[in-house]
Amino acid sequence: MKGSLDTLGWVKIPRSDDVLQWANHAKSVADDILLLPDLRHWYRCEDTWFVGVDCLPNDETGHLAGGPEYPETLKAHVPDIPLHAGQVSAIFPGYPKPVEGESEAAARYRIKRDAAHVDGLLPEGADRRRKLKEPHAYILGIPLTSNPSNASPLVVWEKSHLIMRDAFAKAFDGVAPEHWSEVDLTDAYHSARHRCFNECDRVELPAEPGEALLIHRHCLHGMAPWNAGDGPPRIVAYFRPEGPWQDWI
Numbered sequence: 001m002k003g004s005l006d007t008l009g010w011v012k013i014p015r016s017d018d019v020l021q022w023a024n025h026a027k028s029v030a031d032d033i034l035l036l037p038d039l040r041h042w043y044r045c046e047d048t049w050f051v052g053v054d055c056l057p058n059d060e061t062g063h064l065a066g067g068p069e070y071p072e073t074l075k076a077h078v079p080d081i082p083l084h085a086g087q088v089s090a091i092f093p094g095y096p097k098p099v100e101g102e103s104e105a106a107a108r109y110r111i112k113r114d115a116a117h118v119d120g121l122l123p124e125g126a127d128r129r130r131k132l133k134e135p136h137a138y139i140l141g142i143p144l145t146s147n148p149s150n151a152s153p154l155v156v157w158e159k160s161h162l163i164m165r166d167a168f169a170k171a172f173d174g175v176a177p178e179h180w181s182e183v184d185l186t187d188a189y190h191s192a193r194h195r196c197f198n199e200c201d202r203v204e205l206p207a208e209p210g211e212a213l214l215i216h217r218h219c220l221h222g223m224a225p226w227n228a229g230d231g232p233p234r235i236v237a238y239f240r241p242e243g244p245w246q247d248w249i
């Protein structure tokens with residue numbers, strides 16, 4: 001096992017046969033999803049990124065029709081929470097091309113900072129104030145394809161989850177969990193992110209089918225630009241089920 005969820009904010013779950021079998025079946029499902037006309041709206045960045053939120057037709061146990069049961073190996077690493085329809089994220093050669101209508105700063109952030117973010121803090125309103133809207137329990141990435149390591153791997157800022165947790169805990173101080181979603185986290189998040197860029201190691205985490213990446217819910221993470229040659233997309237299935245609010249900090 002590489003990494004440590006508590007101390008580093010990420011773990012690579014080593015290759016296992018049950019994860020590989022699930023990933024191989026999910027890959028065949030994902031290949032069809034990427035071609036569905038109804039899901040064209042998920043393509044971004046001049047078709048170099050298919051976002052694919054909630055696109056995988058798995059049930060609450062993670063099972064896909066016609067495929068193997070959801071891997072015991074993965075269940076052993078995470079709390080027992082029903083799963084949502086998985087995300088099918090696909091990155092294509094050339095990522096990231098600009099998004100139409102986007103500011104130059106946003107395009108630059110995607111290239112220079114891997115579009116780094118903490119999941120679940122969603123921008124609201126015209127001034128894009130960020131609030132915790134989805135209290136994820138964990139983030140689990142299951143690679144469905146084998147790609148060169150410099151073809152847009154997941155990127156994490158190691159130990160950033162500790163800096164982020166302190167910042168969020170301070171912002172939520174004295175506020176009951178049922179009101180956390182009303183707390184404006186924008187400034188706390190931005191200054192914590194700045195600290196993470198300065199103080200944390202940026203680590204690229206390429207992974208192969210059969211392996212899986214478990215990312216701490218507070219960990220700053222993103223996707224590196226595609227620095228490899230032409231080739232098939234990197235497809236990853238993501239699960240990030242929501243847990244109880246009071247458990248988020």
Ligand SMILES: [Fe+2]
Nearest residue numbers: 117118119221
């Ligand atoms: Fe994310």
